[in-house]
Amino acid sequence: MEKWEVLVTNLDADRFPLDRMKELCKLRWGIEKSFKTLKDDDCGIQFHSKKDEFVKMELYARYGFPGYMIEHDGQQLADSAGRLGATNNEMEMTAFLESLKRLEQLGLTQQHLLFVLKSQYVIKSVSDTNDGPAWIKSWKKRDWKTANGKPVANQELWQDIDRELAKFDSSKLKFAWLRSTFSDAGSDFVDSLLMKRMAE
Incomplete structure (x- = not known):
């Protein structure tokens, strides 16, 4: 042939x-x-702009500026912050950490909460899943080392998350994964918030 x-x-x-x-x-x-x-x-095909400077802005929004939205009592509370040069994982972690801090400020640490995240990395790190117990449990037992003895990446950020999570009733926390290519109202809102922050 x-x-x-x-x-x-x-x-x-x-x-x-x-x-x-x-x-x-x-x-x-x-x-x-x-x-x-x-x-x-990285969903780079979804850029809204054709101009270089605005494409860069969208990239920074995706990779440097985490955002979150909390829906509570019929209100939407949202914010974003960040730094250029951070990895996608760092930004997903930072968004999660900032949302925990905001929930604490709202006095919601003992309430039933559903976290909808785009990051499997964060979900598997902080919650028990079908794949096994939360990775953070093993990291702490090994003095913040991975199974192969290397220091956990983003250790300080994980420690901040761990301290903040300790203030919550873990039995009332649920996690769901939102695919990065999937669109929903909350995800679209956070994306628009990031674009607005970048334009400031």
Whole structure:
């Protein structure tokens, strides 16, 4: 059975013969993989703007400025903050931590609470799931080390979260995962809040 390899291009065939095209495709493969990650995993395809500065703004909003929204007594309480250069995990953790602090200020530490998060990392770290007990329990037993003996990433931030969570009735906390590619009113509201903060 014959195998075919099809390369489609608008480049001049005399200047870029087949062998050269194959070489160029191999060189470009890393860029294509990076774009796939940006597009699929990081939802980069969903940019609202075509202008460079506004695309950068959206990137910063996604990767540098965490946000949260609390719905309580018919009210929506929301905020965002952050720093440029933080990882996505750091921002998800920071948003969770800030929401815990706000809930404490509202006197809701002993109430039934549902946290809807986009981060499986945060959920599995702080709550028992079908995959096993909360990772934070094991980290604390091992003096904030992972199973392979390495220091837990973002240790100080996790310790802050742990201290804040200790103020809550853990039996009344529920967690649900919202896929990052899924849209809901709360998620869309927080995204718009982040964009507003970036524009300030």
